[in-house]
Amino acid sequence: MCGIVGGIAERNVTPILMEGLRRLEYRGYDSSGLALITAEQQLERVRSLGKIKQLEHKIEALTSPFSGHVGIAHTRWATHGIPAEHNAHPHICNHRVAVVHNGIIENYQSLKQQQKAQGYRFTSETDTEVVAHAIYQAMYQSPTADKPLQDSLSAVREALAQFQGAYALGVVATDDPETLIAARKGSPLVIGIGIGEHFIASDVSALLPVTQNFIFLEDGDIARISRDKVDIFRSETGEPVVRPVKESSLNITSVELGEHRHYMHKEIFEQPQAVVDTLEGRLTQDQVLVSSFGPLAESIFNRLDRIHIIACGTSYHAGLVARYWAEDIIGLPCQVEVASEFRYRNPVIENNTLFVTISQSGETADTLAALQQIKAIRQHGKRQERRLDNISTLSICNVAESSLTREADLVFLTHAGPEIGVASTKAFTTQLVALALMLTSIGKVQNRVDSERERLISQGLQKLPNLIQQALINEAEIQEIARDFADKQHALFLGRGTMYPIALEGALKLKEISYIHAEAYPAGELKHGPLALIDESMPVIAIAPLDDLLEKLKSNLQEVKARGGQMIVFEDEHSDLSSEPSFKVVKATSNVGRITAPITYNILLQLLSYHVALIKGTDVDQPRNLAKSVTVE
Template identity: 50%
Template sequence: MCGIVGAVAQRNITPILIEGLKRLEYRGYDSCGVALHVDGQLQRSRSTSRVADLEQQIEHTHLHGFTGIAHTRWATHGAPATHNAHPHFSPSADVARIALVHNGIIENHDELRAELTALGYVFQSQTDTEVIAHLVDHLYNGDLFETVQQAVKRLTGAYAIAVFAREEPHRVVAARQGSPLIVGLGQGENFVASDAMALAGTTDQIIYLEEGDVVDLQLGRTWIVDVNGKPVQRDVKTVHAHTGAADLGPYRHYMQKEIFEQPRVIGDTLEGVMAVMPELFGDGAHAVFKQIDRVLILACGTSYYSGLTAKYWIESVAKIPVNVEIASEYRYRDSVPHPNTLVVTISQSGETADTLAALKHARSLGMEHTLTICNVATSAMVRECKLAYITRAGVEVGVASTKAFTTQLAGLFLLTLTLAQVNGRLSDEQEAQHLKAMRHLPVAIASVLALEPLIMAWAEDFARKENALFLGRGMHYPIALEGALKLKEISYIHAEAYPAGELKHGPLALVTEEMPVVTVAPNDALIEKLKSNMQEVRARGGQLYVFADVDSRITPGEGVHVIRLPEHYGLLSPILHVVSLQLLAYHTALARGTDVDKPRNLAKSVTVE
């Protein structure tokens, strides 16, 4: 969840490190820091504020150097505080010999801490990271590359680290296991970072390190050894990374901007899709799809809800059974594997640690047919899966996912149609109708966005509440889940979602005049059942806020507030309805004055387990 950037150069690297941190701040913003090699000594600056504040702090102290590392943190071990902020020094700040930053979790840190304490090391933080710094210092033999190789053998858990030593002024060593890390190659200078976006504008020559790699960065060379300590060559890729720092234009926050980008990015994601064909998902997809007779979807958070929606689609249209698993739970339970399963992972970043681990677990059980729906073509998820559909949401800066979610749904609906076609369950006429509906999505979403002023009025009511219920039925139940997640993520209002039919089995006890109940009400086969559930709410004095289709015949009245979406959109209705819920969450958070793009305690790319 943390962001790392480091550099070895013959120029002042402070601006590169700071710019890299700004682009990595989506990974964590509890604290941040920079350490540099300055006149034979290690110096650092750390802050529990945002990177912009750290930048001002560094400008005031004129901290410049040619070798250094930087970090933006999402707290795991130890509260967000200056003494817990990275980089960490060893043996102490006054006589620092080693500077180190870390992303991940070291599971055996207690054991190592006790061992190092017995050797005389004094710990200044509660972090597991300081353990690594002291371990490297203890093992240091004058060759940092060799020392780090020895040190990582003692670590249990997930990590990406970057470290440099006082005695070796033009060298940074980095290593990864379970957390992403890339190398950037320059002319007479080299870099390391959590992702290529951090180095956009500095270099586009990128090496993606493999599990267990340790890399030695010097001015004119890089040297990589694998998990066994053997020298290896990794492919150099030209990566034109976006900075993620695009102009906000007329928007107040990136989340709002990204909500309004959805018509365009849905169009981009579907660009070139002239027909339903397995080749959309990669070479060999037809053969794979012919072999599979079930689907296992692995995902976390918002991506999990897109998988739940896809379950309704695939089972209804393609008639293939689907199991959707929360990735962080799947690998820790006894499941029943089947070799003819298509394992589908869903991830915005393609670096989600729990989902990657779940994928590897599924493969270890003999399920080798793998496919990912992912927004980053160069990510670990894409490299690990045989097949892929790359969504084209572009860089998503806001922590609460919006456009990544709807483009995932677009990709999953294409997968649904493809599986149906391969199994002889999609006629030419049906294919044409579905593709026509998909091409109309950008226009349909734009019409939902035009409802923003009406939704803003609702948000003023919601901003005064501390709890909310969300209801949906059928394939709109996952959309209710996503709406509740968005509201709680950025407004800090406690929100829960239920299938509407479950109200009478418990949640109805919570309904009072102070409990707003958001209802997703498309005009589908379940609309009359849903109306009955709504009456249960009104009978208890609950306030209903209904997103209804234009023809659903739900009438506003006392305690019943209705916003009508312009049209009913059949199987693709979830994509339209979720946009209205995104706007409700955004404007509620805005009214409450929360940090919309960087909500407390969260980070964008969840790269720790």
């Protein structure tokens, strides 16, 4: 949530910061702002409600150039305080200190009361404003003081000790004009390394036009950044630390639209290649490679008795598919849980459990907190008078330097590439690929999967890019079907077996980007309540692969037809369903297996959601009230 970008350079940083904001807009787009220290060592700020274009227009309308060699900028997803210009970042104290912030300061109310008593005036409803005041107080000791008593690094360090919660901070001060301060705890922040210039951002994609080299700050790091130097310290102790500079494999074109109208459309069509990249080096023609999960994978997989998957949103749906696979392929019990529920109850944790956390960004707050909770329980060594020294963790993630990958025992990196559209597409597909490889590897180590089944799975996964490509050919037909949703406000998705979680994912995509209220049910549950909703204004989307549940599903579809419902059925070309006026059949797949079928059918639902959103005229890539990386609770 929210995006930070900042820089210090010999040149004017305004165009660099604005380009960075454009590249980070997927993280939040309720409001945005930019603050600079000018050549006269004055702090200037421009803020705007709405998207980055509104900020651009305000800057263009200024009567004098808006320029400086040091600056910070922010695009906001509102948490504390409504979307409004006065709540937009950067926040400034006494025209001397400016702050941008991602995360939540949980004790901001008590800090606010203290600061009001000290004479500080508040102009927003945000938690971030207390950060600006706390840094100013540490630097000047009084809201009316004229001269600083310490530099900005020392002041930020002192202020950080007061905050409870999560933060990524960028700070500039007029009395320390050659310094940019960055700090992180719980929210991601990177430093971009240049020649005679350095930058900060929430995501490397923001800085690709100016550098390929990055330092990834750890939790508890604070950095003092000048044009020619970066010094990093531990915020609690002040001890200097060294973080490696890493070269990003991403390039500018990987985060640009190219010939596509929207990022979501681009990312849907990138899925064949994303699967190829995720499979590369992870399997042969006949085998999966257990070593893909790390050098400890074989010993960990050998001793586990159960799997517990924890995730949020789309990643949670990937876990639900994997539960069916776990029971079917390897016969192990598998529990799947929403991370925000797991972390706030008292879970019964069994020994010999593999906890699998899944996140596209690797910074999802609830998933990361759940992983940390599991590690804390293991470290304690006991739970309910039972030893718990044999639980392990594995993270499936798309971002190599994320917090999640640093916390887990085992890591599997999907190679989906940057995903900019808020509605996840290729990340979900590659997560399913990763889970299929994981379960097959576990089954192989425990002799639950014989060589013939391993060969079939391996060959099936290698066919997947071509199966996805075939599914994408149906775009024109799906585009026509989407027209039927122009006047619809509700939709129902049905599936059985692994297609039920795919129905859940399809409903989520439709509601995210078209704002149609959509629900998903196991098809067999129709008669237990949802059938009451069926009429001619409620389209019903069903997923009908050619499997042993097809005949059961056909009966469910007849129940809908008898109530006058409008049906859209995605099925295998060898099935015998046929279209009629209220019963549209899309024969969109062929020769899909148990593992490849959910992934292939999901592609069709992604296309349907995308084209319905176009018909509805909504903002496909930046749907209202949402943001890409959920780094707050």
